[in-house]
Amino acid sequence: MSANLDVAAANAPGSNLGIAIRRGLTDGAGVVAILYIILFALYALWDPSALTVSGVTNLSNNAAPLAIAAAGESLVVISKGFDLSVAGIVSLSNVLMATYPVEGPGGALVSLMICLGVGGAIGALNGLLVAVLRLQSIAATLGTMIMGQGLALVIMDAPGGTIADWVSYTLTDVLFGIIPISGLIMLAVVALWLVFRRTDTCMGIFAVGADETAASLSGISVVRARFTAFVGAGLLYGLAGFMLSVQTATGNPSAGTPFLMLAFAAVALGGVSLTGGRGSLVGAVIGAATLMLLQKVLFSGGVSSFYTGIFQGAVMVLAIVFGSVISRLASTGARA
Amino acid sequence: MTSARPSAALQPPADTRRIGRIRSETISTAAIFALAIILILASRFVSPALGSWDQVDTIITLASFLIVVAFGQGLVILVGGLDLSIASMITLGGVLATTWNSSFGSEWVVIPAVLILCACIGALNAVGVIWLSIPPFIMTMAMGIIVASAALGYTSGTPRGASPEAFLALMKGSVGPVSAVLIFVVIFALLARALQSATAFGRRLYAVGANREAARIAGVATWRPIMAAYAISAVCAGFAGMMLVGYANGATLRMGDSYLLPSIASVVIGGSSILGGRGSFAATVGGAILLTTLGTVISALGMDQGWRTVIEGAIIVGALLLLREDLIARLRNRSAG
Numbered sequence: 005m006s007a008n009l010d011v012a013a014a015n016a017p018g019s020n021l022g023i024a025i026r027r028g029l030t031d032g033a034g035v036v037a038i039l040y041i042i043l044f045a046l047y048a049l050w051d052p053s054a055l056t057v058s059g060v061t062n063l064s065n066n067a068a069p070l071a072i073a074a075a076g077e078s079l080v081v082i083s084k085g086f087d088l089s090v091a092g093i094v095s096l097s098n099v100l101m102a103t104y105p106v107e108g109p110g111g112a113l114v115s116l117m118i119c120l121g122v123g124g125a126i127g128a129l130n131g132l133l134v135a136v137l138r139l140q141s142i143a144a145t146l147g148t149m150i151m152g153q154g155l156a157l158v159i160m161d162a163p164g165g166t167i168a169d170w171v172s173y174t175l176t177d178v179l180f181g182i183i184p185i186s187g188l189i190m191l192a193v194v195a196l197w198l199v200f201r202r203t204d205t206c207m208g209i210f211a212v213g214a215d216e217t218a219a220s221l222s223g224i225s226v227v228r229a230r231f232t233a234f235v236g237a238g239l240l241y242g243l244a245g246f247m248l249s250v251q252t253a254t255g256n257p258s259a260g261t262p263f264l265m266l267a268f269a270a271v272a273l274g275g276v277s278l279t280g281g282r283g284s285l286v287g288a289v290i291g292a293a294t295l296m297l298l299q300k301v302l303f304s305g306g307v308s309s310f311y312t313g314i315f316q317g318a319v320m321v322l323a324i325v326f327g328s329v330i331s332r333l334a335s336t337g338a339r340a
Numbered sequence: 341m342t343s344a345r346p347s348a349a350l351q352p353p354a355d356t357r358r359i360g361r362i363r364s365e366t367i368s369t370a371a372i373f374a375l376a377i378i379l380i381l382a383s384r385f386v387s388p389a390l391g392s393w394d395q396v397d398t399i400i401t402l403a404s405f406l407i408v409v410a411f412g413q414g415l416v417i418l419v420g421g422l423d424l425s426i427a428s429m430i431t432l433g434g435v436l437a438t439t440w441n442s443s444f445g446s447e448w449v450v451i452p453a454v455l456i457l458c459a460c461i462g463a464l465n466a467v468g469v470i471w472l473s474i475p476p477f478i479m480t481m482a483m484g485i486i487v488a489s490a491a492l493g494y495t496s497g498t499p500r501g502a503s504p505e506a507f508l509a510l511m512k513g514s515v516g517p518v519s520a521v522l523i524f525v526v527i528f529a530l531l532a533r534a535l536q537s538a539t540a541f542g543r544r545l546y547a548v549g550a551n552r553e554a555a556r557i558a559g560v561a562t563w564r565p566i567m568a569a570y571a572i573s574a575v576c577a578g579f580a581g582m583m584l585v586g587y588a589n590g591a592t593l594r595m596g597d598s599y600l601l602p603s604i605a606s607v608v609i610g611g612s613s614i615l616g617g618r619g620s621f622a623a624t625v626g627g628a629i630l631l632t633t634l635g636t637v638i639s640a641l642g643m644d645q646g647w648r649t650v651i652e653g654a655i656i657v658g659a660l661l662l663l664r665e666d667l668i669a670r671l672r673n674r675s676a677g
Contacts, residue, residue, distance in 0.1 A: 086614075088601075139660045143608040146601060147657035154649025161646060257646075265424070265481055272478045279475075310497070313489025317482035324474050 033287030035327040036274050040294045043301050051304040061184040063297060065176050068186035069094070069248035071292035073263050074270035075193050076240030078288035081271050083233040084213040084280025085141035089130055090241045090267050092152020093123045094260030097245025099156045102165030102255020112171045115249075119242040126152055127238015128231075135230035149264075156257040165255035172253040186247060190289060193240065197285040200236075209233050214281030270295055273323055294323075365620045368611040371663055372626035376633050383637040395636070397519055401511070401587075403632035404525045405430075407625055408580040409599050410606040411532045412573030414624045417607050418536075419549045419569045420616030421469060421476035425484035426577040426603060428491065429458055430596030433581025435491050438501035438591045447504035451582065455575050461487065462574025466567035492593055499591040507586025521583075533621045545569060550617030602631050609659060630659065 048054045054063070073090050080087040097119040106114050126148055133144040178184050200206050208229035211219035220226045248259060268278075274291030276283025298319055302312045380396065409426055416423040436454045444450045461483065468479040491499075513520040536542045544565040547555040556562050580599070585591050604614075606627035612619025634655055638648045 133657065133660075137661065137664070139657075139664065140608050140614050142614050143605060143660055144657060146605055146608075147653045147660065150653030150656065151650050152653075154646050154651075154653055157646030157649055158644060159646075161644065268477060269481060272475055277475075278477050308493070310493040311489055313485045313492070317484075317486035317489070320478060320482040320485075321468060321472075321474060324478055325472050328473055 033275050033284050033290060035330045036287055036290045036294055036323070039323055039326070040290055040297065043294060043297050047297060047301045047304060050301070057178060057182055061176070061178050061186075063293075063300070064184040064187040064190070065251050066300075067293040067296040068190055069244045069251060070263065070266055070270060070296060071190050071289045072193055072240055072247055073244035074267045074274070074288040074292040075197070075285045076237035076244065077267040078271050078274070078276045078283060078285045079209065079233045079237045079240070080141070081268075081276050081278060082213045082280060082283055083209045083230050084216070085134060085230065085233070086145065086268075087130065087234065087237050088142065088145040088149040088264060089126055089152060089238070090149075090244075091260040091264040092149040092156070093126050093238060093241035094245040094248060094263050095156040095257055096122050096126075096152045096159075096260075097242050098249045098252075098259040099160040099165070099255045099257050101167055101171075101246065101249040103159055105166060105168035105171075107168045107170050109170065109174075111168050112175070115168070115171060116243075116246055119246040120239050121242070123238040123240070123242025123245070124235055125238070127235040127241070130238065131231035131234035134234060135227045153258070153260070156260075160255050160257050163254065163256040167249045167253045167255075172250055175247075175250040186250070189243075189247065193243070194286055194289060201284075205229065205232050210281055212280075266292070266295060269320060273320065273327075275327060365611065365623065368663055369620060369623040369626055372610060372623055372630055372659075375659060375662065376626060376630040379630065379633045379637060383633075383640065397522060399629065399633050399636055400525055401519065401521050402636065403629045404521050405580045405583055405587075406599060406602055406606060406628040406632060407525055408528065408576050408583065409603045410624050410628050411528075411536075411621060412569075412576030413603040414607045414610075414612060414619060414621060415536065415545060415569040416476070416573045417604075417612060417614060418545050418616055418619055419566045420552065421480075421566070421570070422604070422614075423465070423480045423570065423573045423577075424477065424600065425461070425465060425480040425487060426573065427596035427600040428484040428487035429461065429574050429577035430581040430584065430599055431591070431593060432461075432487050432491050433458060433578030434585040434591035434595055435495055435499045435581075435593070436578075437504055437507070437582045437585050438499060439495065441501050441504050447506060451504060451506065454582070455578055458574040458578030459571040462571035463567055465574070466563075466570040469570070470563045470566055488593075495593065497593070499593060501591075503585040503589050504582065507582050508589065509586075511583060511586035529621070529625050533625075536621045541565065541568070546617060602628075605656065606631055609656070609663065611663060631656075 044054070051059075053059045073094060077087055077090060100118055100122065101115050104115075104118075105111070130141075130145050130148055133139045133148070134141045175185050175189075179188065205228070208219065208224045209232065211222070211224050212226050212229040216226055219229070244263070245260065249255070252259070270292035271283075271288045272278055272291070273294060274283070274287030274289070276288055298316060299312070302315050303309075307315055380399070383395075409430065413423050413426060433454055436457070437450060440450045440454070441447055444453070465476075465480050465483050468474040468483075469476050472479075510520055510524060515523060536545065544555070544560050545568075547558065547560055548562050548565050552562055577596070581591075581596060584595055588595075607619065607624050608614055608627075609630065610619065610623030610625075610627035612624065634652060638652050638655075641648060641651075643651075
């Protein structure tokens with residue numbers, strides 16, 4: 005059902021909002037949002053400070069790096085690829101920021117540009133290897149991930165350094181006493197996606213992910229679509245590295261390693277099809293937020309730290325099963 | 341990366357695909373072994389001590405874990421899946437082999453018990469993938485997290501106990517001048533290759549991986565080969581964990597971590613499609629040996645770990661570029677006239 009919707013959307017560029025909303029529900033973004041709300045209710049029940057401004061800010065700061073990284077990963081996954089370089093780019097941006105801290109708002113901008121530049125460059129390299137030279141994405145990005153991690157080690161061989169104070173204080177703060185700035189940045193990424201979603205290039209990414217041969221026969225440039233997906237993903241990983249540095253306020257050459265698996269988990273939890281062509285960046289962002297919230301819920305629920313993994317794994321599997329049942333129900337409902 | 345099959349399907353009826361595939365696989369297997377050998381020879385420039393028979397022996401010993409794990413990973417990839425639980429399964433195999441070794445009397449009870457438990461966990465992965473339609477990526481990752489957490493809780497953070505004697509003998513012993521593990525690797529590779537390429541079971545794996553729906557219509561009970569692939573992968577990982585324990589004479593809780601990505605890389609560098617249905621184990625063995633050689637040679641370079649890591653990544657990309665499908669196809673076409 006949702007595959008049909010995608011085709012319909014691809015045929016009529018700029019199709020209406022109703023389809024987008026219904027796709028959100030049937031594709032799992034809505035489902036994972038419901039899961040998030042349930043978990044949040046549990047969290048608030050066990051730890052009432054969750055409802056305060058600082059509680060919400062904490063959650064938002066925690067979720068932002070992974071959410072933005074997962075947003076980038078979703079672009080590549082939608083184009084039917086895997087991008088492992090996220091671990092390398094996040095580490096590299098993090099150590100660059102910790103080695104060359106620049107103070108003040110101008111400094112923050114410079115740091116941000118460096119992170120985006122690094123991400124964009126590695127993303128372009130991935131795009132070259134996968135889109136142009138046609139290497140298998142999982143293998144090519146494994147190579148670039150290892151290179152990125154190596155460069156991070158060259159720049160900083162042990163954890164250390166500090167992020168500029170202005171960056172780590174201001175960007176973890178709240179605006180007007182109520183809106184977390186990290187939340188605004190996530191919203192900005194989502195807003196960019198909603199605009200990008202309507203462009204021909206993005207349609208191309210969906211079409212290539214769904215059926216490469218059909219897409220190329222109908223005149224879509226497969227190379228351009230794939231390349232754009234990888235560059236966009238690289239830029240977002242750079243931003244994720246920036247936000248991680250903001251939060252940790254220190255450098256670590258292996259800071260990005262945990263992002264590798266978690267980004268894919270977030271993407272899948274957010275209803276993006278790992279076989280390409282289906283899903284939404286919004287789902288991936290909510291999926292990431294859910295994963296980070298889950299850790300807090302388990303902690304506040306008093307689960308022994310030895311066994312949190314068992315719950316995390318079980319919740320991931322249950323969420324996916326739950327999501328596919330809901331979307332099956334929703335799509336049969338829509339058909340009837 | 342998906343272009344090969346659709347374009348083959350578009351070709352006119354003259355059906356040379358099967359012959360073509362075998363030839364291109366032979367060429368890519370030869371190419372990957374050639375790369376590994378060149379790398380070993382070239383390592384003499386780095387250090388004269390390298391490139392000797394002893395070093396080859398060491399590389400095969402170090403590669404043996406990866407070869408065993410990559411066989412299972414390759415089968416799962418062949419049926420269109422991916423097994424991310426193997427890091428934890430390696431750890432589980434190692435931890436249980438050492439912990440139970442002292443408490444169950446004979447190790448010939450312990451070893452099969454651990455392997456059967458691994459097979460059950462692998463089958464559980466398959467249950468999630470086949471009947472609950474959970475993406476393999478997520479099912480096996482979640483299983484990996486669960487198993488890692490269980491191993492952590494079971495050992496309270498510190499695994500104890502020594503390796504079973506059998507694995508000490510396998511990893512440290514020798515038969516005349518040849519180390520036991522070298523003989524084991526050769527026998528394992530031959531049997532594994534035969535299972536994958538020369539049995540009805542192997543052909544079902546390819547059929548299910550290439551097109552599950554077509555295989556089902558052709559009368560294959562598709563759940564069986566898929567479940568077998570996941571179970572074999574878990575058993576291989578558990579076995580590799582015990583080999584590691586025999587090699588290091590003790591288990592750690594993160595001992596499997598450094599084998600997950602290399603296991604996927606070996607399979608893919610060997611030219612198998614990550615999407616399933618295509619690949620050969622001989623090339624995967626080549627990929628595992630190439631990666632291990634690379635690691636050994638690079639660690640002999642007197643450089644910072646950072647630069648060594650950069651070079652490792654660059655050589656992986658370089659090897660992928662050299663082993664590209666269209667290059668090999670061009671080579672084949674030329675040799676075919």
